[in-house]
Amino acid sequence: MIQIDKQRCTGCGTCVADCVSGVLSIQDGKAQVAGDCLRCGHCIAVCPHAAVSISVYSDPCIEYDPHTFDIPTQNMLNTVKFRRSVRQFKDKPISMEDLHILMDAAAHTPTAKNTQACRFVFVQDSLDYVKQMVWDTIRSAYEAERELPIPRETVGRFLKLLDADAPTDFLFRNAPAVLCIQAPDPVDAGLAASAIEMVGTTLGIGVLYNGYLRRTIVGMPDVQTYLDMDLEEKPLVVCMLIGYSDVEYKRTAPRRNPSVVLR
Numbered sequence: 001m002i003q004i005d006k007q008r009c010t011g012c013g014t015c016v017a018d019c020v021s022g023v024l025s026i027q028d029g030k031a032q033v034a035g036d037c038l039r040c041g042h043c044i045a046v047c048p049h050a051a052v053s054i055s056v057y058s059d060p061c062i063e064y065d066p067h068t069f070d071i072p073t074q075n076m077l078n079t080v081k082f083r084r085s086v087r088q089f090k091d092k093p094i095s096m097e098d099l100h101i102l103m104d105a106a107a108h109t110p111t112a113k114n115t116q117a118c119r120f121v122f123v124q125d126s127l128d129y130v131k132q133m134v135w136d137t138i139r140s141a142y143e144a145e146r147e148l149p150i151p152r153e154t155v156g157r158f159l160k161l162l163d164a165d166a167p168t169d170f171l172f173r174n175a176p177a178v179l180c181i182q183a184p185d186p187v188d189a190g191l192a193a194s195a196i197e198m199v200g201t202t203l204g205i206g207v208l209y210n211g212y213l214r215r216t217i218v219g220m221p222d223v224q225t226y227l228d229m230d231l232e233e234k235p236l237v238v239c240m241l242i243g244y245s246d247v248e249y250k251r252t253a254p255r256r257n258p259s260v261v262l263r
Contacts, residue, residue: 086206
């Protein structure tokens, strides 16, 4: 519920002009609320006098300061260009402090109608157990010639590499953790994943989006149960291998010019 501090409110109308739901108005020189809103928080963020609050949120607001908020355009663009899929990770677990930072970034990523309906499943402490579950199920289905969630020839190649004298795990690599994102809207999950990755780079954390692993988990009810996933309620959209990067890139990688339509 939106609350207006009448002593602070000057009736300037800034919140009314920026209200997405159109539930704010000025009456008797003060902002008034009428009707249900999206609880997007724009009114809180835009009010010059900090007169607005929403009771359902506990997250403290941060006052804008150009010294801590503004990023030079070229620096931001270079960060985007420098992004790489990481396949070499340090043998080091992600700290709880850094995980909280990543989840803070996820929580502040925009979602449709501000539903914040994403669910984040972080697997680190029990990753070895999950790996064993996944590979045992894959191997059993492959040897029994049952249906597989990914192409049979791919599974055969993965198993051959896993069974080699120098084993290579092409599903989990050497990542210390896996982050799965469930969401009713795949765009919400994609945006959250991107925010997590961008903030992660400042902590030395890299990610690898793993479509094979996502499809594998979608096809394994036992793994879903262990991870407390209800894919009917919230589909599994993203699987990310995640950890502190053990590779240092020296420059950006080249790209073709984008396909753009101007009208």
